[in-house]
């Protein structure tokens with residue numbers, strides 16, 4: 001069977017030869033009904049009968065891997081698709097650098113690898129749970145379609161990780177796959193594994209910020225797992241990244257369209273004060289200061305996903321060849337890092353200072369720095385949107401010490417510009433840095449559905465181009481009668 005074309009003859013479309021792999025096929029078929037139960041009970045609420053114009057991955061050929069069609073979400077073909085195997089691929093980093101990439105898991109790394117796969121896997125269904133109710137307040141059918149596209153693909157990413165668990169981890173893999181359907185975002189007794197994935201996504205601004213910031217953490221994690229010496233993991237992550245790009249597109253253009261609408265409305269109404277929240281809100285748009293606060297929140301929550309700046313776990317998974325750095329193969333160094341150091345921001349005698357740490361233990365810090373640079377490029381593009389309207393306002397990433405719960409700065413209070421302060425002062429200033437309950441209420445008051453083709457809610461601009469080049473009045477979702 002070709003690695004490019006996908007076998008649709010089995011219940012589970014795949015390019016991993018499942019028909020000849022009866023044990024794994026049966027294990028996945030046994031897992032499937034539980035997945036569908038989860039999708040129906042924790043996936044998009046209320047739109048399971050709607051016809052949604054979705055893309056489905058039908059190939060892993062970069063030139064044409066997806067096909068668009070109207071489909072009911074529960075009938076989406078969640079498949080297992082790995083990027084083609086690269087002939088002669090070697091392990092690109094760590095103590096096994098240069099050895100042939102593993103097709104089976106080396107026994108000594110089994111536990112470490114399982115943990116990496118489970119943590120990645122857990123984030124995928126979590127975001128679907130977080131976004132469960134957003135369809136009810138979609139600002140347009142276009143946006144609703146994008147939400148559901150992200151949701152079905154996060155579902156497929158769960159499948160991707162579950163396949164690895166079933167195929168390579170035997171009984172404990174099956175147990176972990178089961179657990180992935182049991183945990184719930186925000187649950188008190190069985191929460192999802194990482195903090196940001198237990199936060200609420202109550203409105204569409206949160207959704208766009210989440211797909212910009214938190215899906216971008218996902219991208220960085222997948223990029224570093226795509227470097228893995230364990231070849232099946234590398235290949236599955238490489239294909240997931242193809243889909244992930246759309247999720248970040250949704251976030252970036254979503255926020256960009258909100259900014260544009262706000263600025264245009266300000267210009268039309270002659271509102272000049274960028275800090276006059278009430279004047280902006282009176283126009284039925286989201287004010288610029290609130291946009292900055294939402295950015296502060298989502299960026300700081302997403303930074304926590306990178307873990308501790310200095311971490312022996314991260315060093316171990318790098319050393320063992322399981323998880324590399326962002327674009328590992330393009331970095332010019334020895335890829336073993338035994339002698340190198342990396343600058344890490346740390347608290348030293350009550351001050352934030354840059355300290356050289358062994359590069360191996362600073363792997364998380366480095367990935368987080370790459371993430372910040374990637375975020376900054378997006379912020380620059382948002383600022384261009386604002387600039388083009390002539391409104392004198394700029395969005396900024398807050399300091400990495402601001403509002404942290406994990407790592408070096410979890411124990412201190414810092415302002416968005418990185419000044420350390422006592423908790424009393426921080427608490428008093430908090431509402432000017434992070435969305436307050438009143439800000440949340442205001443955003444909630446704007447969340448009214450707009451289900452007419454070609455129409456958009458008052459607070460968001462229409463996109464410049466349609467999905468799959470469809471015209472502006474295209475009916476992206478046909479709601480069930």
Ligand SMILES: [Fe+2]
Pocket residue numbers: 124153154157218244
């Ligand atoms: Fe994902």
Ligand SMILES: [Fe+2]
Pocket residue numbers: 154215218244247
């Ligand atoms: Fe994603």
